[in-house]
Amino acid sequence: MEILRWKPQDALVVKAPKRNPLILRMVVLLFAMVCGLYIFSFCINQTNRDNNPLKIQVIDRRRNWHCRTAQIQEWDIPYVHFPEPQTFSRQECSCNPVRFFVIVSMQRSGSGWFETLLNSHINLSSNGEIMGAQDRRRNVSAILKTLDQVYNLDWLSSASKNECTAAVGFKWMLNQGLMAHHEAITDYFNRRGVYVIFLFRRNLLRRLVSVLANVFDKNSKPLNGTHKSHVHSQHEAQVLAKYKPTLNATVLVSHLRAADQAVAKALEYFKSTRHIVIYYEDIVRNSTVRIISLFTYD
Numbered sequence: 319m320e321i322l323r324w325k326p327q328d329a330l331v332v333k334a335p336k337r338n339p340l341i342l343r344m345v346v347l348l349f350a351m352v353c354g355l356y357i358f359s360f361c362i363n364q365t366n367r368d369n370n371p372l373k374i375q376v377i378d379r380r381r382n383w384h385c386r387t388a389q390i391q392e393w394d395i396p397y398v399h400f401p402e403p404q405t406f407s408r409q410e411c412s413c414n415p416v417r418f419f420v421i422v423s424m425q426r427s428g429s430g431w432f433e434t435l436l437n438s439h440i441n442l443s444s445n446g447e448i449m450g451a452q453d454r455r456r457n458v459s460a461i462l463k464t465l466d467q468v469y470n471l472d473w474l475s476s477a478s479k480n481e482c483t484a485a486v487g488f489k490w491m492l493n494q495g496l497m498a499h500h501e502a503i504t505d506y507f508n509r510r511g512v513y514v515i516f517l518f519r520r521n522l523l524r525r526l527v528s529v530l531a532n533v534f535d536k537n538s539k540p541l542n543g544t545h546k547s548h549v550h551s552q553h554e555a556q557v558l559a560k561y562k563p564t565l566n567a568t569v570l571v572s573h574l575r576a577a578d579q580a581v582a583k584a585l586e587y588f589k590s591t592r593h594i595v596i597y598y599e600d601i602v603r604n605s606t607v608r609i610i611s612l613f614t615y616d
């Protein structure tokens with residue numbers, strides 16, 4: 319009986335070497351499949367996350383890895399950029415970090431004066447009220463295109479300092495598409511680490527007087543037939559100050575309340591951004607300390 323003589327040990331001796339490579343092969347194959355699947359899913363995740371702020375920062379960090387210095391703190395990385403403008407080369411300043419800011423304000427709140435103050439610094443560029451033009455803020459895509467141009471240093475204005483700019487921005491009035499498209503704009507500010515500087519006036523009554531005086535100036539042009547939103551000499555200021563506006567008491571309170579509510583709404587809309595609220599009256603009193611604390615360079 320051949321079958322009875324068959325011993326389990328024989329089976330082990332003969333079959334073991336045959337089964338082992340098969341199992342090993344299966345294990346290796348399985349491992350390779352799992353690895354492949356993992357890499358594939360990782361790739362899909364990456365392509366799906368094109369809008370993820372983290373990814374953009376990572377790319378930014380890699381591309382300019384040679385610019386990274388020990389001076390930049392880890393927490394500061396999202397706010398520090400190394401733009402590569404298309405219209406010119408940053409040359410020896412290509413590794414000078416650039417910070418992005420926006421001055422969010424209302425007409426007649428001292429933002430013109432504040433910008434002049436910022437632009438007096440050799441490394442600061444505040445490009446003015448660029449969203450005043452309708453076609454730059456007609457829709458979200460037009461707004462984002464304008465923003466990209468500004469923060470890529472490709473916005474050329476009399477204020478642009480070009481290659482050695484260390485902080486770039488502009489002033490944006492609440493009624494220039496900012497509130498209407500606040501969601502997309504908040505996303506953009508957070509994604510690109512734009513520092514929002516709210517500049518408002520504590521005395522809204524004075525602001526209203528200034529609005530009325532500005533409307534009067536626009537219509538009657540007492541300065542040799544030119545309209546001046548901002549005066550540049552004492553003489554000009556004296557001429558404009560001769561006008562005494564009349565306030566309509568019926569609508570005064572509701573006008574002031576509307577301005578106050580606009581400010582509150584803006585602060586609510588953009589509260590998730592990195593921001594600071596400053597008041598014209600405070601910086602007029604003591605501008606030095608406050609301006610310096612806005613941008614820390616080292």
Ligand SMILES: *[C@@H]1O[C@H](CO)[C@@H](O)[C@H](O)[C@H]1NC(C)=O
Pocket residue numbers: 452453454455456457459460
């Ligand atoms: C957005 O506005 C610009 C002009 O400002 C226009 O060229 C463009 O087609 C508009 N895009 C959409 C999606 O409406």
Ligand SMILES: *[C@@H]1O[C@H](CO)[C@@H](O)[C@H](O)[C@H]1NC(C)=O
Pocket residue numbers: 414415440441482483484615
């Ligand atoms: C400021 O600009 C000057 C010259 O334009 C440049 O040498 C300097 O490195 C800049 N500083 C910063 C902090 O970018």
Ligand SMILES: *[C@@H]1O[C@H](CO)[C@@H](O)[C@H](O)[C@H]1NC(C)=O
Pocket residue numbers: 541542
């Ligand atoms: C504008 O008018 C003032 C007097 O009001 C005069 O001194 C000044 O020269 C004039 N400027 C121009 C550019 O005409």
Ligand SMILES: *[C@@H]1O[C@H](CO)[C@@H](O)[C@H](O)[C@H]1NC(C)=O
Pocket residue numbers: 566567568569
């Ligand atoms: C004040 O405003 C109200 C509401 O707009 C208007 O009816 C009224 O005529 C205004 N009064 C003056 C003096 O302009």
Ligand SMILES: *[C@@H]1O[C@H](CO)[C@@H](O)[C@H](O)[C@H]1NC(C)=O
Pocket residue numbers: 603604606607
């Ligand atoms: C501005 O304020 C700071 C304190 O915040 C003070 O040390 C400094 O002397 C003030 N400057 C002026 C010109 O008042």
